[in-house]
Amino acid sequence: MMRIALxxxxxxxxxxxxxxxxxxxxxxxxxxxxxxxxxLFHVPAAMISVFCFLAxxxxxxxxxxxxxxxxxxxxxAANEVxxxxxxxxxxxxxxxxxxxxxxxxHWDPRQTTILILLLIYxxxxxxxxxxxxxxxxxxxxxxxxxxxxxxxxxxxxVLPRLPAIAERSLHPSNVLARKEGLDWFYRSGVYLGFLTYxxxxxxxxxxxxxxxxxxxxxxxxxxxxxHEHRHRVGWHLHLSAVASRTDQEAGE
Numbered sequence: 001m002m003r004i005a006l007x008x009x010x011x012x013x014x015x016x017x018x019x020x021x022x023x024x025x026x027x028x029x030x031x032x033x034x035x036x037x038x039x040l041f042h043v044p045a046a047m048i049s050v051f052c053f054l055a056x057x058x059x060x061x062x063x064x065x066x067x068x069x070x071x072x073x074x075x076x077a078a079n080e081v082x083x084x085x086x087x088x089x090x091x092x093x094x095x096x097x098x099x100x101x102x103x104x105x106h107w108d109p110r111q112t113t114i115l116i117l118l119l120i121y122x123x124x125x126x127x128x129x130x131x132x133x134x135x136x137x138x139x140x141x142x143x144x145x146x147x148x149x150x151x152x153x154x155x156x157x158v159l160p161r162l163p164a165i166a167e168r169s170l171h172p173s174n175v176l177a178r179k180e181g182l183d184w185f186y187r188s189g190v191y192l193g194f195l196t197y198x199x200x201x202x203x204x205x206x207x208x209x210x211x212x213x214x215x216x217x218x219x220x221x222x223x224x225x226x227h228e229h230r231h232r233v234g235w236h237l238h239l240s241a242v243a244s245r246t247d248q249e250a251g252e
Contacts, residue, residue: 002206005199012196016040016189024185035099039186042092044193045085046114048201050156052082053121057149060142069216072138075145076128077208081201083121090114101170110171113155120148134219 020040026033059075062068093111094104105111124144131137159165 002203005202005206008199009196009203012192012199016192016196019189019192024189027186030100032099035096036186037189038092038096040189040193042089042096043190044197045092046089046156047194048197049082049085049089050152052078052085052201052205053117053152054149056082056145057152060145060149063138063142064146067139069134069138072142073209073212073216075142077205077212079121079124079145079148080208081204083118083125084204085197085201086114086118086121090118097170106170108171109160109165109169113159117152117155120151124148 020037024037024040027036030036056075056079059071059078063071063075090111093114097106097108097111098104124141127144128137128141131140160169160171
């Protein structure tokens with residue numbers, strides 16, 4: 001599965017770059033028609049970040065119900081990938097704004113809401129960094145990420161579309177929902193971007209989970225060595241092969 005996702009991500013990104021530079025035409029009605037091609041990278045990144053943040057909230061909710069540290073690791077992985085794509089969304093949006101509106105940052109409503117979202121999740125990671133106890137960190141950050149996930153639809157889909165706010169926005173709106181919003185060239189490129197970024201986010205998520213599981217094994221084995229415990233302690237992330245070998249060697 002990982003190899004398939006990695007192959008899709010690599011091939012998709014290669015094709016997406018080719019489409020952006022050699023196939024998708026300049027967009028009419030823009031001050032800089034050529035720079036409109038950046039939406040092939042900008043829009044998919046925004047949607048993937050939303051999906052990842054919502055997934056992080058879901059796994060945080062699961063942790064609150066079941067108290068399984070694997071769910072905490074899943075929430076962290078999803079939020080980290082979401083943060084990465086949210087930053088990519090912000091940077092590509094700034095490039096677009098610089099070319100179309102003269103400078104990279106205008107405090108446009110959508111720029112402002114994505115900044116608020118980044119600050120909310122920066123606080124999530126700061127909270128985790130401030131706590132040393134595994135269980136306490138998992139419990140508090142799970143509650144926080146559930147709250148943070150609830151703000152995502154509000155900041156991304158609701159507030160920027162309120163009439164009083166939308167009329168002051170320079171940002172194109174509902175380009176995917178309206179048939180006339182994107183022609184066939186751009187729409188196919190954006191859909192390829194969804195597939196590419198979706199596969200890439202899956203690869204990054206799985207790699208982060210694997211890293212968390214290895215960290216759990218290290219903590220568990222270190223605790224055994226320190227306290228001479230031969231029973232399972234600490235993290236329970238369903239990767240006990242190393243620990244099992246240690247027990248067998250100790251028994252021999």
